[in-house]
Amino acid sequence: MTRQKTTAGRDAFRSQWGFQLACIGSAVGMGNIWLFPARMSRYGGATFLIPYILFVVLIASTGVIGEMAFGRATGGGPMAAFGAAAQRRTGRRDWGEALGLIPVAGSLAMAIGYSVVVGWLLKYAVGAFTGAVLANDGVAGFDAYFSATASAWGNTAWQAAAMVVTFLVMAFGISGGIEKVNKVLMPVFFILFLVLAIYIAGLPGAMDGYRYIFVLRPKELLDPMVWVYALGQAFFSLSIAGNGTLIYGSYLSKNEDVPSSARTVAFFDTMAALLAAMVIIPAMATAGETLDKSGPGLMFIFLPNLFKTMPGGTVIMMVFFVAALFAGFTSLVNLFEAPTATLQEKLRLSRRQAVAVIGAVGLAVGLSIQGIVSGWMDICSIYACPVGALLAGVFFYWVYGREGCLEQVNLAREKPLGPWFYPLAKYGFCGVTVLVLILGAVVKGGIG
Numbered sequence: 001m002t003r004q005k006t007t008a009g010r011d012a013f014r015s016q017w018g019f020q021l022a023c024i025g026s027a028v029g030m031g032n033i034w035l036f037p038a039r040m041s042r043y044g045g046a047t048f049l050i051p052y053i054l055f056v057v058l059i060a061s062t063g064v065i066g067e068m069a070f071g072r073a074t075g076g077g078p079m080a081a082f083g084a085a086a087q088r089r090t091g092r093r094d095w096g097e098a099l100g101l102i103p104v105a106g107s108l109a110m111a112i113g114y115s116v117v118v119g120w121l122l123k124y125a126v127g128a129f130t131g132a133v134l135a136n137d138g139v140a141g142f143d144a145y146f147s148a149t150a151s152a153w154g155n156t157a158w159q160a161a162a163m164v165v166t167f168l169v170m171a172f173g174i175s176g177g178i179e180k181v182n183k184v185l186m187p188v189f190f191i192l193f194l195v196l197a198i199y200i201a202g203l204p205g206a207m208d209g210y211r212y213i214f215v216l217r218p219k220e221l222l223d224p225m226v227w228v229y230a231l232g233q234a235f236f237s238l239s240i241a242g243n244g245t246l247i248y249g250s251y252l253s254k255n256e257d258v259p260s261s262a263r264t265v266a267f268f269d270t271m272a273a274l275l276a277a278m279v280i281i282p283a284m285a286t287a288g289e290t291l292d293k294s295g296p297g298l299m300f301i302f303l304p305n306l307f308k309t310m311p312g313g314t315v316i317m318m319v320f321f322v323a324a325l326f327a328g329f330t331s332l333v334n335l336f337e338a339p340t341a342t343l344q345e346k347l348r349l350s351r352r353q354a355v356a357v358i359g360a361v362g363l364a365v366g367l368s369i370q371g372i373v374s375g376w377m378d379i380c381s382i383y384a385c386p387v388g389a390l391l392a393g394v395f396f397y398w399v400y401g402r403e404g405c406l407e408q409v410n411l412a413r414e415k416p417l418g419p420w421f422y423p424l425a426k427y428g429f430c431g432v433t434v435l436v437l438i439l440g441a442v443v444k445g446g447i448g
Contacts, residue, residue: 010075011174011351013248016256018179020264023068023248025182025330027239027269028189030117030299031448033324036237036273037280038294039229044220045212051227053270055234055432060266061259061421062429063240063389065409068258070396071249073408077341078103078243078392081250085400096399099391103242104342106384108358110241111335113380115166115366116373118328119159120149120300125321126158133321134314139305146300152371159367166332167359170340171352174251178333185326190268192323193275196316200282203310209282228439232447235389235436236381237269239331242388243338250341257412272327279320286310296374299324336362382446386437393433397426 013019074084079100086096127133169177307313343354410416440446
């Protein structure tokens with residue numbers, strides 16, 4: 001069944017699968033690729049999966065469901081959703097809308113920082129085909145190449161190009177732009193990483209990496225940091241911040257099953273992380289090395305240097321950076337959607353006008369922070385994301401109220417969620433967001 005407009009006349013996803021792919025695209029990003037494999041390697045291999053999967057199940061079955069249902073219930077972004085909840089409880093929208101600005105601003109700030117990373121990915125993806133990346137020699141050579149790229153004004157053209165493509169897609173709307181692009185890029189992403197995993201499995205030494213991935217070490221569960229980083233990985237990987245999942249939910253038909261979509265998104269996000277681990281950890285093992293690096297250093301310095309020494313390294317480099325670019329691009333589109341939709345809602349701008357305004361702001365600020373993006377992103381992940389998630393949880397589960405909440409999450413379901421859901425969401429999920437905020441502030445470098 002085709003669904004191009006919601007009852008309010010807003011653009012919408014045409015199908016539940018299109019919605020799910022868009023949400024998977026928003027969740028699958030650099031955390032899956034440059035962070036999860038390193039966390040798994042450093043904190044017990046398969047043992048790390050135990051707390052990680054527990055937290056994924058908890059957050060997906062409460063926070064992800066909540067943000068999807070909240071957006072759909074109110075038919076708008078964070079400001080509209082928080083305002084509707086406030087009016088339902090107190091008869092006044094203004095204080096809710098004011099607090100809704102926080103996750104909108106957080107989404108914009110995160111998108112601006114992420115645009116720098118997507119610019120790097122575009123440069124490396126193209127450079128893998130032209131030979132510009134492989135022209136470097138040794139860790140020192142790749143380090144110098146990336147340092148020049150990540151310096152102030154060091155990647156302006158590529159970042160600007162990535163931003164232009166992002167906003168061109170967004171200008172075509174939800175069904176005509178975002179849904180269509182995710183329907184192509186997300187399946188291709190998984191296929192490319194699966195191809196890489198199969199190829200690397202056949203290389204000498206790869207089996208040592210698989211032994212590490214699949215061997216349980218129960219004693220590792222006694223280390224509290226295993227649980228701390230598993231929580232951080234699950235929380236940030238599922239794209240819970242009171243903005244992106246909520247705004248995509250606002251474009252979903254009321255005939256679709258939200259809990260089913262949340263399970264699908266959590267499953268494929270976890271599969272993306274595991275695929276990345278099954279590529280990167282065995283790849284390191286082929287060189288007799290243990291994965292102890294994460295972040296941009298792993299992605300843009302150590303892995304390219306490793307790929308260059310491997311049989312078929314040129315092709316591996318191409319496939320890897322194209323797949324990573326797809327993951328980064330779909331996440332970037334999602335991050336820019338909440339502020340774009342807010343301009344449409346509050347200022348009555350057309351879709352293209354709102355995209356143009358956000359694009360101009362995003363490009364101007366994004367190019368200016370190229371040299372300080374690491375600190376910028378730390379602030380966003382440590383503070384903005386958990387605060388936005390906490391506000392969304394409080395407004396839906398506490399302010400919107402039990403009756404309204406259960407009505408919305410159970411729409412289109414043959415069997416309502418059990419009595420466990422509401423107390424777990426109201427107390428468990430909101431408590432977890434507070435814990436993530438505190439741990440992120442206390443642990444050096446954050447937990448996401």
